[in-house]
Amino acid sequence: MLYVITGPPAAGKSSWIESHAKPTDIVIDLDRITLALTGPGAPQWNQDATVVRVAQRARYAAIDEAVKHRDKVDVYLIHTRPKAKALAQYKRLDARIVAVDPGRDVVMKRIDAMRSPEMKRVATAWYNDRRRRAEQTVTQSPLRW
Template sequence: MTVGPPAVTRGAGTGEPPGNPPPTGATPQGHPTHPTPRRGTTPPRHPPRKEDTPMRYACPTPGCPTTAPTRTTRCEQCTRRNSRAHKITLVCGPPCSGKNTWVAKHAQPGDLIVDLDALYTAVNANPTRTDHDQPAALTPFAFDARDAITNRLLHGDHNLRAAWIIHSAPEAATRAEWKQRGANIVMITADQDTLTHRAQVQRPNQWGEHIQDWHRRYTLGHVDRTVTTG
């Protein structure tokens, strides 16, 4: 009968107690091992340490909920929006000052003009544009149309050469809001007698009251350019 080699008992000649398995993470010779990930799996990744996470700050644009890399820089979305806003000109001033006439001289084909009077005409079944007819029933629709166009202009992608916003904007806060967006502010004005005369000749009777109301509401604020007509 053939006799095989003698069985080796664990621990014999190694100094280990017989029958004890090797320590976890070590070979029988005592060397540390690294678990090999299964094929097709990704080794676990440790979360970044707090000191490795870049600091973020609130975007300085009013009302923006996103964060920015520094305290003084805008977030990426507001930066893109601000670059588009530099193509925008807010043309403000009292009624009958000549805002539409000034824009017509400077705008080019394909430019966007946001004019509340034009929107009233667009939604009116029988408009009388020369009288600046503004039926009260159409007011919410005209305002909603203006707000929708403005929102698309500021927040959507577009390839406009320029946009012109015709808005009386007597309050400095309104002009400051557009300036914060990067728009250029142009104030069109005329003396009181010229405004009143134009209203009497070109507009309905209530336009004289609109002119007085604009001057009552007017507050000083930033203007990039002032144009006097008349």
């Protein structure tokens, strides 16, 4: 099964996956990929443009391969704001779309506490995006903040 996990920055998407995925499942998370591609001491949420570009290419390759194995293992993919084309592709793959949303106020507080201020723009765009209404929404994050 392919699970596509959406939600604004700092919503708890990675934590949702941690509470559902098994050790043998595949998890594709741009933040984790970026961290794996950087040197010791790199920040957990690295927004360096060059590193992110390399990580995005690795992510695309991982998605292409992982979806071939979704009949053997569950695949969890974080995609913050999938566009219509991506959603159509996920639908063809019989993906389950899950939106993790603890609420705008919680998200903005988490961004203030641990993310780049630029992430507020991304979160605002997510909340303004009407496509998310078609997704299943998980209203609570497993994290206690």
